[in-house]
Every structure is written in structure tokens, then in C-alpha cells.
Amino acid sequence: MSSLDQIPLEKVRNIGIMAHIDAGKTTTTERILYYTGQIHKMGEVHDGAAEMDWMTQERERGITITSAATTCPWLGYRINIIDTPGHVDFTAEVERSLRVLDGGVVIFSGVEMVESQSETVWRQADRYRIPRIAFVNKLDRVESSYEETLKMIEGRLGVRPVPLFLPYRDEDRRLIGMVDLIGRELLVWDQASLGAVIERRPIPPVMEEKADLYRELAIERVADVDDRVMELFVEGKEPEPSLFHDALRNGCLSGELIPVLGGAAFQNIGVQPLLDAIVRYLPSPLDVPPVRSVDGEEERTADPSQPFSALAFKVAADRYAGRLVFVRVYSGTLPVGGHVLNASTGKGLRVTKIFRMHANRRTPLERMEAGDIVAVVGSSDILTGDTICDRSAPILLEKIEFPEPVVFVAVEPRTDAEFTSLTEALMKLVEEDPTLHLRTDETTNQMILGGMGELHLEVILRRLREEFGVIAHAGKPQVAYRETLFEPLEVEERFVRQAGGRGQYGHVVLRLEPLPRGSGIRFACTAKEEEVPHTYRNAIENALRATLTNGPVAGYPLADIGATLIGGSFHPVDSSELAFRAATSVALHKAYATGVFGLLEPIMEGEVVTPSEYLGDVMEDLARRRGEIRELQARETVQVLSVSVPLAETFGYATRLRSLTQGRAMYSLRVVRYDVVPDGLTEKIVRNRGY
Structure with missing residues (x-):
């Protein structure tokens, strides 16, 4: 048994790392693994070598596609981490991860600040009442602004951020280090040691006034939720650091306060204080409310001696271990070979193997117990959202809700002989991904595959080829329209x-x-x-x-x-x-x-960020796509357009936007509602329907 398995429950942290795409989430996770000793060489996203992005497509595209789990030690604590995707097409991976996590780290780019997908994952976390800390990344970029990001976090997300650090720059705006407001010192990361060694210096005189101002703001925010700190604040005294941290932790756990740190993960700056904050402010399994059954009659607390209960939140195929089911254990203990009940189906099953996961690598365990996030082998009947529990003390936990697909394509095998192989491969992928739907069209007898967007389906089709050796021909993407009564x-x-x-x-x-x-x-x-x-x-x-x-x-x-x-x-x-x-x-x-019936179409909302010189072309293109610009903001050298646009008009938009802006613009859109198809378009949609 490893030392990680002997850590008491109060020193366990189950956290997710979330962000908008390209905010530096996976890079930050790589540094966490390096500084905690889980890896001995940092992999970079742009080199296709990030440890947590283990799929071929993740490494080629430089994005996270599936949520990857790992475990690492820090200061005597065990941190179970799930690194989630930032692209909106894979938002279901975030949803299922949030369902089983106790806390979260949300990473913001100090350049783009609060982006649309940042807001989406924040609202998802709100739904599950998950305590969070924020990390403002990319502060090495001259155009970044920690202070403006703080304002946007407060204004756009409607929360009360508590700044704990400030960036310190030289006259050329080069990031030198981070000022620890509560510790009253400047931290400078030694680049010769890849940031493993931190030099502690006095706060430079040029930063003292600003540091005092932000320290007072931090104490004032904490005083609003803690009477002891408020008494000292009113008397003009500062709380001891230990009192401040305890009060901030309580405010974080209640959701009233958001501790905010900063740095530049790619430059190895600011990651160790983030680890300190994870163990200091985020909850252990003992700090979160007990899980309750769907009917509200039963509950389980994070106690290894209680009857066993766990929720399956992910199914994945492993070429060596076979079918892996990721579970969060809420109560009890179960050894390898233990018999349990799938409360969702009423069937009994035996758990033959238990693994602690590190991306796609496995460490065998002898048992799993309350607070664990592990993968198990043992039954082909467990699906995402199923409850497994003690047969003598059954409990049925609430399932995980997933959005319906919005884009469909027809898929056909290359030859008739490959029909069975294609069907079996698709069924396995559908089992893994609850937002992927497969059906047969009654008119054409074609297999119709539904997903969350063009990229989602593109990734699935490539996985068919790379993982299953099946080449499928796909039709043109089709929108999932709906009909309604007027x-x-x-x-x-x-x-x-x-x-x-x-x-x-x-x-x-x-x-x-x-x-x-x-x-x-x-x-x-x-x-x-x-x-x-x-x-x-x-x-x-x-x-x-x-x-x-x-x-x-x-x-x-x-x-x-x-x-x-x-x-x-x-x-x-x-x-x-x-x-x-x-x-x-x-x-x-x-x-x-x-x-009187008519059509409804999915409407997407989000942001388009473009250099100012291309603004006219981008706006003109959006107008041709029936897009509506709801807000326009100027940030440094770029323009940020808050837009809504019908999903049907976004096919091929990534290519078009690259062409219009020489590859310098980016966008993030998600389906938020359905609305009535304008007069004159219904007939065209009906005429063109087909896969």
C-alpha cells in the first residue's frame, strides 16, 4: 500500500481544473504534477507532450477532449485531480466531473480574462454548489491584467473575489514574481530549477502602496463573512495570517468568497502557491454535505465504516484492462473481489479490479473507500450515472443530466462487410459518451450519429479509425431542429x-x-x-x-x-x-x-475575439449568418463581440474566420436555446432535409 493510500480523509481533496480553451489549464496541471513529483519532465501542450492529454488527437490538436484523472501528494495531503476539457463541444465531460467533485480550480487567462466558456463552466459549478478558487494565468504576457481580470470575475460572474497575490513587473512589464499580500513578501521563481526553487524577498518599495491597498481589500472581504476578522478590521488592526486563512476557508466553503491567485504556468510562476491554496481553502470529503438518495429517504456521509455507496461517472475502454468504470466513492469500503448491487438496474456484480488512474496509466489498489475517485473493472452492465452500493443497504443516487445532441450526421461503413464492426464500435463510443446518440433513420435505414458540435463528431469519426480500425463515411452535418405548436x-x-x-x-x-x-x-x-x-x-x-x-x-x-x-x-x-x-x-x-405548427432552430451564444483591423469583415460575415451582435468591447488591440447566431449558420465558421483574420481571431459558441425559424426559411429547410 502506498503512502498516498494511508492519508486520512480530512487531508483528501477531490478537485477539478476548469477553464476556457487556451487559458493554460493543461499547462498548469502539468506543473502541478511536476512540483508534486508525479512526473519528472514537464510536457508541453504545444509540443504534443502533455501528460494529461494522452489521446493522439489531444496531442495533435493541443486541446483536452476527455476528462483525465490523476492523484498527487502535497504537504501531506492527497489531491485527486480531474483535468477537464475547455472546448464547448466537450462540455459533458465537465458536467460529469463536476457531479463527483468537492472543489474546483477555475483558470482565467490574464489576457482574455473572463471568456464565454469560463462563464459556462462557472455556472455549471454553481449548479453543483462547488467551492472554487481562481488562478489568473498568463501574467507574463505584457498585455495581461490581473486587476482587470479581478474586476471581470466580480462583475461578470457576480462573486466576491479575494486577491491573495499581485504580479510584480519591471519597467518593461516583464513579470519578475508575485507579491504575497498576506505573507508580505515577494516570491521569485528560479528558472534554472524550472521554478522548483522560490526566492523570498521583501516587497519592493514601488509595490508597497499597491500591496497595502489590495491587502486591505482582501481583509475587508473576509471581514464581511467573519465576525472575528470584522472586529479587528473595525479597530484598524489586521488579523493574524492563521485567522485570515481560516476565515477565508469558511467563506470559500460557503460559496461567499473566491480566493484569487495568479502567475504564469508556462514560465513556472505561481503554481506552488496554487497547490497551497487547494489544500488550505478547498473542502475535504468530510466538509461537503452527505449525498442523498433520489427519494430523499436515505443519506450517506463520507465514512469508511458506513455501508458502501458510489456513483459511476464515466465509462472508458482500455486496451489492456478492458472496460473501465470511473467511480466516486461516497461512503464505505469495498475490497477487490467484493460483491455490490447496481441500484440503477437491480443487478448484482463483482468488482474484480480497482485502479488509481494517472491519465491513461493504472496503479492497482486492494480496496476503495469513502472519498476515493478510482476506476473499477467487473461488469459490463454499469453505465454513466449508475449507483453501485452495498447489497444489504441499497441507495439510489441522482443520475447525471446531459444535454441533447444538436448536430447529426449519417454514417456508413466503407464496405458492407464492415457494417457489424462499425456498429459495435459506435455502440462502445456511445456507451462512453452520454452526449453521443445513435439511431437508425426509418426512411433511409441509415445510421444517424448525433453530438454536441462539428468538432465533437469529427473527433468521434477519427477515433473510429484510430482506435477501432473502422473507416466510416459521414454525410453533411445536419441541425437538430424541433417543431412546435403556435x-x-x-x-x-x-x-x-x-x-x-x-x-x-x-x-x-x-x-x-x-x-x-x-x-x-x-x-x-x-x-x-x-x-x-x-x-x-x-x-x-x-x-x-x-x-x-x-x-x-x-x-x-x-x-x-x-x-x-x-x-x-x-x-x-x-x-x-x-x-x-x-x-x-x-x-x-x-x-x-x-x-398551426412551425420549426424551431438551436441558437448559439458566445464570443468572437478579433484584432481590431478585421472587425468590419468579421461583423459583415456574422450579419450574413443571421448573427446578432449583443455587445462590443474593446480590449487592448482586440475587439470582443458578444454574439448570438443560429447553429445552422455556423458550419464551416472556423475555416472562414481563419481566412478573414489570417488565423488571428478565435471564437467560442454554445447552444443556449431554441427559437422560431424566420418566415421564408422553413420551406428551404424542409426541402433540404436529409442526411
């Missing part, structure tokens, strides 16, 4: 069949009405029991939902419709679930023929 209406259908003996009878009266965007399909019943008995209502709702998956305009699923069963009748002998299902389906097709 005006309320009532429909009625009496389904009667008599062919000797017992007949079939079902009679329904339905009222359909439009609902606000994002409402989905809602079913209600106001019919009396003597009109339509309760026995048949599930059959009616199921038939309604099944019929509404295929709309009247172009066969897309319907959305944002309220359907109410307001009346009907039944026959004591001839009525059946089958008859009421048939009546419901026919009634809805009557509504299709007489109602």
Missing part, C-alpha cells in the same frame, strides 16, 4: 373496432397549447374518473409522447407543447390500453392536419 386547439377521437366477440373502444378529447421555450412536453389530465379511468392514462401519455417525436412540418420532434386530457369515454368491456393508445395517436394526427 396556436391552441382541441381534438377528439373515438376509436371503435368491432369484429365479433370483444371489440376495441377508446375515446379521448385533448387540448394542445403552446408553452414557453424550453418547457419540453408537458402532459396533464383534467378528465373525470368516470370519463377516462386512471388505468388508461399512462397509455395515453405514452402514446402522446411517442407520436410527438415525429412532427408534421418535417418529421422533427415536437417541443414546448402542453397536452391536457380534458375528456373522453370508455366501455367497461371493450376498452383497453391499446384502444386508448390508438385513439390518442389518431387525435394527434388530426391536430397535425388542422393546427
Whole structure:
């Protein structure tokens, strides 16, 4: 058993590292691994050698595609780290990681500051109430601004940042080191030792006034959440560092305060204080509330002696170990060979192997216990979101919610002989990635693959070739439109069949009405029991939902419709679930023929950042794409456009933007809502539908 496995639970930190793409997240993680002794040579993202980006495509593209897990020691603590993707197409990797983490580090670029995907992951973390610290990176860049980033964190994210460091630069704005506001010293990283040695100096006189100002701001913020610090603040006294740190930790755990550090990971500056902050301010498994069952009746605390419970948050194929299931253990202890229950399916299973993961490398363990994040081997039945638990003390935890796909392509094997290989490979990838959907088109009999964006599907198609040896031909990307109802209406259908003996009878009266965007399909019943008995209502709702998956305009699923069963009748002998299902389906097709229906399209929002000299061309191109510019901000030599644009108009946008700006602009867009397709475009969309 390694020393990492003997660390007490109060000294365990389960954290995620999150950021907008290119903020330096993976570079920061590489430095963390180096300074904690987990790797002995730093790998660089731009060289395709980052330890945590182990997939071939990650190394070639210089981006993180899958969330990678690792463990490292620091000052007697064990830090379990999940490095998550920054690209919006892989936001599901962030979602599933946040579900099982206790704390987070959000990295901001000191140049671009708070970007759109930074805000997205911040809101995701808000949903799970995860305490966070912030690290302002890239402060070695002359155009960076720690102070402006602080203001943006406060203004755009609506939180109260507490600055703990300030950058110190020379006259040429070259970053020399970081001023520790609470420790009252300047830290300078020795580059000959790759930043492993830190020299501590007095704060330079030119920085003293600014350091005093920001130290007072930090103490004032902490005083707002701690009475002891407030008393000292009112008296004009400063708290002891230990009191300040304890009070800041409490404010961080409650979500009231965000400790903010800074540095330049690529230049090996600022990473060790970040590690100190992780163990000092972020929670242990003992600091977070107990997990509760879906019904709220059961709960589990982070106690190795309690009944075992864990949540599966990721499934991955390993060429040596086979099918790996990543789990977060919330309570109890389970040894290798232990038997547990999959509470989501009701099936028993045996865990044959347990691994502590380091990117794609594995260290075998003898057991897993409360607070662990590990990978297990043992059953092909465990899926993402399943609960595994003690068979004698079952508990069902809440599943992980994932967004629906917004882009689809038809995929075909290169030859008929490869059809089975392609299908099996796609099924394995769908099992790994809950945002990937696979279905067969009823009209063309083609396999249709759905995902979160062009890059997402492009990565999947390449994984088919590289990991499974299957080459698939893909059609043009298609948008996942939806249909909706614009005006309320009532429909009625009496389904009667008599062919000797017992007949079939079902009679329904339905009222359909439009609902606000994002409402989905809602079913209600106001019919009396003597009109339509309760026995048949599930059959009616199921038939309604099944019929509404295929709309009247172009066969897309319907959305944002309220359907109410307001009346009907039944026959004591001839009525059946089958008859009421048939009546419901026919009634809805009557509504299709007489109602006013239309198309909804996914709308993306985000930012386009372009050098000022290309602003006119970029804005003109966005206008041609039916884009709307909601805000325009000037930052140094670039312009930041907050935009909304229909997803259908963004295919090929990356190539076009590179062409317009000589490769100097970048963008980040995500689907945020569905909206009505403008008049005149519906007919074109219907005519062009096909894969």
C-alpha cells in the first residue's frame, strides 16, 4: 500500500481544473504534477507532450477532449485531480466531473480574462454548489491584467473575489514574481530549477502602496463573512495570517468568497502557491454535505465504516484492462473481489479490479473507500450515472443530466462487410459518451450519429479509425431542429373496432397549447374518473409522447407543447390500453392536419475575439449568418463581440474566420436555446432535409 493510500480523509481533496480553451489549464496541471513529483519532465501542450492529454488527437490538436484523472501528494495531503476539457463541444465531460467533485480550480487567462466558456463552466459549478478558487494565468504576457481580470470575475460572474497575490513587473512589464499580500513578501521563481526553487524577498518599495491597498481589500472581504476578522478590521488592526486563512476557508466553503491567485504556468510562476491554496481553502470529503438518495429517504456521509455507496461517472475502454468504470466513492469500503448491487438496474456484480488512474496509466489498489475517485473493472452492465452500493443497504443516487445532441450526421461503413464492426464500435463510443446518440433513420435505414458540435463528431469519426480500425463515411452535418405548436386547439377521437366477440373502444378529447421555450412536453389530465379511468392514462401519455417525436412540418420532434386530457369515454368491456393508445395517436394526427405548427432552430451564444483591423469583415460575415451582435468591447488591440447566431449558420465558421483574420481571431459558441425559424426559411429547410 502506498503512502498516498494511508492519508486520512480530512487531508483528501477531490478537485477539478476548469477553464476556457487556451487559458493554460493543461499547462498548469502539468506543473502541478511536476512540483508534486508525479512526473519528472514537464510536457508541453504545444509540443504534443502533455501528460494529461494522452489521446493522439489531444496531442495533435493541443486541446483536452476527455476528462483525465490523476492523484498527487502535497504537504501531506492527497489531491485527486480531474483535468477537464475547455472546448464547448466537450462540455459533458465537465458536467460529469463536476457531479463527483468537492472543489474546483477555475483558470482565467490574464489576457482574455473572463471568456464565454469560463462563464459556462462557472455556472455549471454553481449548479453543483462547488467551492472554487481562481488562478489568473498568463501574467507574463505584457498585455495581461490581473486587476482587470479581478474586476471581470466580480462583475461578470457576480462573486466576491479575494486577491491573495499581485504580479510584480519591471519597467518593461516583464513579470519578475508575485507579491504575497498576506505573507508580505515577494516570491521569485528560479528558472534554472524550472521554478522548483522560490526566492523570498521583501516587497519592493514601488509595490508597497499597491500591496497595502489590495491587502486591505482582501481583509475587508473576509471581514464581511467573519465576525472575528470584522472586529479587528473595525479597530484598524489586521488579523493574524492563521485567522485570515481560516476565515477565508469558511467563506470559500460557503460559496461567499473566491480566493484569487495568479502567475504564469508556462514560465513556472505561481503554481506552488496554487497547490497551497487547494489544500488550505478547498473542502475535504468530510466538509461537503452527505449525498442523498433520489427519494430523499436515505443519506450517506463520507465514512469508511458506513455501508458502501458510489456513483459511476464515466465509462472508458482500455486496451489492456478492458472496460473501465470511473467511480466516486461516497461512503464505505469495498475490497477487490467484493460483491455490490447496481441500484440503477437491480443487478448484482463483482468488482474484480480497482485502479488509481494517472491519465491513461493504472496503479492497482486492494480496496476503495469513502472519498476515493478510482476506476473499477467487473461488469459490463454499469453505465454513466449508475449507483453501485452495498447489497444489504441499497441507495439510489441522482443520475447525471446531459444535454441533447444538436448536430447529426449519417454514417456508413466503407464496405458492407464492415457494417457489424462499425456498429459495435459506435455502440462502445456511445456507451462512453452520454452526449453521443445513435439511431437508425426509418426512411433511409441509415445510421444517424448525433453530438454536441462539428468538432465533437469529427473527433468521434477519427477515433473510429484510430482506435477501432473502422473507416466510416459521414454525410453533411445536419441541425437538430424541433417543431412546435403556435396556436391552441382541441381534438377528439373515438376509436371503435368491432369484429365479433370483444371489440376495441377508446375515446379521448385533448387540448394542445403552446408553452414557453424550453418547457419540453408537458402532459396533464383534467378528465373525470368516470370519463377516462386512471388505468388508461399512462397509455395515453405514452402514446402522446411517442407520436410527438415525429412532427408534421418535417418529421422533427415536437417541443414546448402542453397536452391536457380534458375528456373522453370508455366501455367497461371493450376498452383497453391499446384502444386508448390508438385513439390518442389518431387525435394527434388530426391536430397535425388542422393546427398551426412551425420549426424551431438551436441558437448559439458566445464570443468572437478579433484584432481590431478585421472587425468590419468579421461583423459583415456574422450579419450574413443571421448573427446578432449583443455587445462590443474593446480590449487592448482586440475587439470582443458578444454574439448570438443560429447553429445552422455556423458550419464551416472556423475555416472562414481563419481566412478573414489570417488565423488571428478565435471564437467560442454554445447552444443556449431554441427559437422560431424566420418566415421564408422553413420551406428551404424542409426541402433540404436529409442526411
